[in-house]
Amino acid sequence: NAGVTQTPKFRVLKTGQSMTLLCAQDMNHEYMYWYRQDPGMGLRLIHYSVGEGTTAKGEVPDGYNVSRLKKQNFLLGLESAAPSQTSVYFCASSLTGGPQETQYFGPGTRLLVL
Amino acid sequence: LAKTTQPISMDSYEGQEVNITCSHNNIATNDYITWYQQFPSQGPRFIIQGYKTKVTNEVASLFIPADRKSSTLSLPRVSLSDTAVYYCLVGEAGGYNKLIFGAGTRLAVHP
Numbered sequence: 001n002a003g004v005t006q007t008p009k010f011r012v013l014k015t016g017q018s019m020t021l022l023c024a025q026d027m028n029h030e031y032m033y034w035y036r037q038d039p040g041m042g043l044r045l046i047h048y049s050v051g052e053g054t055t056a057k058g059e060v061p062d063g064y065n066v067s068r069l070k071k072q073n074f075l076l077g078l079e080s081a082a083p084s085q086t087s088v089y090f091c092a093s094s095l096t097g098g099p100q101e102t103q104y105f106g107p108g109t110r111l112l113v114l
Numbered sequence: 115l116a117k118t119t120q121p122i123s124m125d126s127y128e129g130q131e132v133n134i135t136c137s138h139n140n141i142a143t144n145d146y147i148t149w150y151q152q153f154p155s156q157g158p159r160f161i162i163q164g165y166k167t168k169v170t171n172e173v174a175s176l177f178i179p180a181d182r183k184s185s186t187l188s189l190p191r192v193s194l195s196d197t198a199v200y201y202c203l204v205g206e207a208g209g210y211n212k213l214i215f216g217a218g219t220r221l222a223v224h225p
Binding site for chain 1: 146148155156157158159160163201213214215216217218
């Protein structure tokens with residue numbers, strides 16, 4: 001099993017450009033999440049999904065959109081990138097909901113917005 | 115979700131036991147205590163989880179006193195590879211899996 005994979009690993013954008021980050025998991029997990037991590041800080045939840053075709057807002061959703069068309073994939077979109085979105089983005093998945101469930105994280109995507 | 119407080123950083127030496135204490139005064143009856151580890155340039159990784167008393171696995175032990183207002187992650191005989199950030203999280207079982215990460219504790223293990 002590859003676990004949770006993220007594409008791309010690193011990207012540089014200019015302000016106003018758009019891009020999509022792809023997350024894929026091969027563990028048949030129902031729940032998937034997108035976090036961002038800024039220097040010296042913990043992770044903050046952007047959006048999450050409790051199953052195929054569903055999405056919901058997390059702690060910091062503004063400026064991002066997501067889609068979960070297939071159970072194994074969770075896409076994070078930036079329609080018009082801003083320098084404040086420079087961050088490391090982590091995707092995670094878990095079998096079911098509830099903090100007692102282990103979340104499995106991907107390796108991260110480093111995004112720099114100029 | 116209960117707020118957690120843990121030291122910003124700790125230093126240790128190879129072979130020593132490291133104890134990281136997390137305070138969660140407002141923990142609710144149904145809350146679990148979970149610890150994650152994050153190495154530089156990697157995503158967090160689950161270490162251990164507990165509800166009360168003591169839990170031990172191949173990586174660490176988690177001590178939770180009777181009042182559950184704090185917990186202590188114990189790493190036996192640390193090595194250089196244990197240098198990482200350790201996050202303490204508290205959350206309610208059931209519902210959707212919302213993890214609130216604080217800044218964590220940066221553990222530096224020295225030779």
